[in-house]
């Protein structure tokens with residue numbers, strides 16, 4: 001049978017591990033498409049240049065939720081520089097595949113992360 | 126539980142008797158009605174019979190019914206065929222019509238007035254009266270909306286247009302797209318006062334790929350297709366006999382629709398969702414809506430994700446969210462009745478049908494609240 005999303009994407013969407021607000025975040029990035037109402041918030045906690053925790057809050061489609069979860073999983077343990085080099089493609093690979101119209105949801109996650117890191121840096125300065 | 130279908134406004138399964146009646150026309154009775162021999166005449170007979178059934182249902186003359194390949198085609202023929210050759214025509218329609226009405230009108234050279242549908246999703250007859258002018262040639266208003274299920278005052282419009290026509294030289298024609306209405310509402314054309322009316326096969330437990338258009342005697346429709354003389358030359362092309370037979374039979378089986386029961390189940394869904402799930406609201410009028418339509422906005426969630434989570438539980442619904450559309454824009458009908466982009470984003474359409482059981486409704490009502498709760502937790506809203 002053919003499904004719209006891969007099993008991997010569905011599993012992520014149905015059982016995300018990294019959602020929720022983070023009270024001790026050192027950086028928060030909020031991005032979205034205010035027109036259609038998609039909103040994504042990425043929280044990170046950085047200690048000595050390393051991301052030691054990440055979480056998200058997403059109001060969006062299944063792909064947006066799944067990619068939010070993926071990005072959080074991917075950045076934990078990475079330096080900010082490493083985190084910033086994560087590509088859409090790498091994220092999508094973890095879901096095996098995304099429908100073409102859904103690729104933009106993964107770029108939303110990357111943007112969210114960038115903003116969160118920037119927020120952290122500005123707060124340090 | 127097996128997969129449960131709550132998307133009857135999108136399409137319906139073919140009724141058993143419809144299927145049985147169509148089947149021979151795919152194989153043994155394969156003749157072309159244009160042929161003079163036995164095989165052809167067998168097809169002519171089937172075609173006539175189907176036309177008779179549709180005409181009877183509409184209270185019309187058989188000559189006034191033509192078969193098309195879809196309701197979209199029927200709408201195109203009705204609108205463009207009527208407008209063709211008219212000088213500076215003016216058309217009144219609504220902002221919540223189906224694309225197959227809005228787009229042909231946009232493609233025509235006519236001046237178009239789109240009437241508001243207000244919060245209720247229902248247009249006002251007085252708005253039509255106010256917009257009518259010398260050049261007005263056509264009024265096209267759908268009988269029932271496919272997304273929000275709201276019913277339009279077709280009979281009242283028909284009466285009003287008729288009155289105006291008595292006092293003017295150039296007649297105003299009145300077309301209605303009745304695709305979603307046929308299952309539950311009376312469709313006798315004289316009672317409604319319409320000059321043209323569109324029907325679809327697959328929304329009424331008939332096959333896909335067939336529609337019908339009623340054209341009142343004396344309504345001049347120019348051919349927008351060119352070919353041989355099938356369907357009086359208005360819709361040339363060899364008739365899809367099996368599908369037409371199916372449509373005819375589907376009309377006969379309409380009595381199987383249990384409107385009262387469907388309404389009860391619909392109301393059970395509306396009442397339960399609105400009372401048990403906070404931050405929800407029904408879209409479109411509660412009173413004047415199709416017996417099988419529920420359209421609800423859930424704040425703080427996005428519709429595609431709700432659809433996918435329900436799909437995982439074996440429940441099929443639909444949404445007006447931008448995230449579920451190929452164009453990434455929300456349902457224009459929801460926006461037209463005043464929903465914000467955000468509220469359209471969280472909308473869900475649940476449509477019931479002949480095969481819907483109370484058990485299925487209960488299953489939906491059991492699965493839906495925890496999904497909304499979880500997605501709200503994820504969104505933090």
Ligand code: FES
Pocket residue numbers: 036038059060061062063064102105447448449
């Ligand atoms: S969040 Fe709107 S399409 Fe993914």
